Amino acid sequence: MKFAVVVFPGSNCDRDMYFAVKDALGEEAELVWYKEADLSGFDAILLPGGFSYGDYLRSGAIASTSPVIEQILAAAEAGKPVLGVCNGFQILLEIGLLPGAMLPNEHLKFMCHYETLVVENADTMFTKHYEDKEEIRIPIAHGDGNYFCDEQTHQQLLDNNQIAFTYQSNPNGSVGDIAGITNEQGNVLGMMPHPERAVEALLGNDDGLRLFQSILTHWRNTHAINA
Numbered sequence: 212m213k214f215a216v217v218v219f220p221g222s223n224c225d226r227d228m229y230f231a232v233k234d235a236l237g238e239e240a241e242l243v244w245y246k247e248a249d250l251s252g253f254d255a256i257l258l259p260g261g262f263s264y265g266d267y268l269r270s271g272a273i274a275s276t277s278p279v280i281e282q283i284l285a286a287a288e289a290g291k292p293v294l295g296v297c298n299g300f301q302i303l304l305e306i307g308l309l310p311g312a313m314l315p316n317e318h319l320k321f322m323c324h325y326e327t328l329v330v331e332n333a334d335t336m337f338t339k340h341y342e343d344k345e346e347i348r349i350p351i352a353h354g355d356g357n358y359f360c361d362e363q364t365h366q367q368l369l370d371n372n373q374i375a376f377t378y379q380s381n382p383n384g385s386v387g388d389i390a391g392i393t394n395e396q397g398n399v400l401g402m403m404p405h406p407e408r409a410v411e412a413l414l415g416n417d418d419g420l421r422l423f424q425s426i427l428t429h430w431r432n433t434h435a436i437n438a
């Protein structure tokens with residue numbers, strides 16, 4: 212399986228994402244510069260964390276205007292897995308692949324530490340290697356991680372099972388303790404915590420690895436490859 216890691220000016224978690232796929236998962240990964248990206252040959256698209264365009268205007272807002280976005284929209288439309296972590300999640304919100312918006316953290320501080328997440332839906336292509344209501348430890352690192360949506364949208368997320376992860380103890384003020392959501396089709400996931408930073412015991416934790424394994428299992432199942 213071939214994963215694209217799309218790099219924008221200011222991305223800073225692209226290498227971690229690359230490492231997670233290439234070394235921890237053991238699959239093909241390529242760093243693709245947003246200007247030269249041809250995403251057509253990839254099976255999954257990963258939008259890494261960071262500070263694209265220095266978070267000017269709003270986190271993810273300027274990246275959302277770049278030409279590569281057309282290809283990301285096309286990949287999502289084609290049903291390919293699209294994962295946005297942290298700044299990647301912010302970009303997915305800005306381009307409308309996911310509902311809602313990201314606000315500054317409630318206490319206006321950048322936070323970088325481990326959080327306990329609750330797996331709210333283990334029946335997605337990103338979470339099938341977890342159990343429903345399983346508690347996992349994944350680090351966060353963000354200043355704008357306060358997920359906001361109106362009540363109606365929150366209800367829709369609940370009704371459609373689009374909430375993949377919640378925080379056990381809400382660190383940033385997010386509506387409904389939301390840490391990660393999918394689109395209605397289930398092939399786009401945005402999450403603020405960083406699974407790519409928790410992919411091997413040597414790093415202190417490998418709870419994030421099963422997210423990447425889930426994508427791979429889904430891909431193998433849908434492409435009938437036994438490898």
Ligand SMILES: NC(=O)CC[C@H](N)C(=O)O
Pocket residue numbers: 224259260261262263266270296297298299352353354355356
């Ligand atoms: N690690 C990240 O992706 C940081 C995201 C973002 N730009 C913020 O601080 O909110």
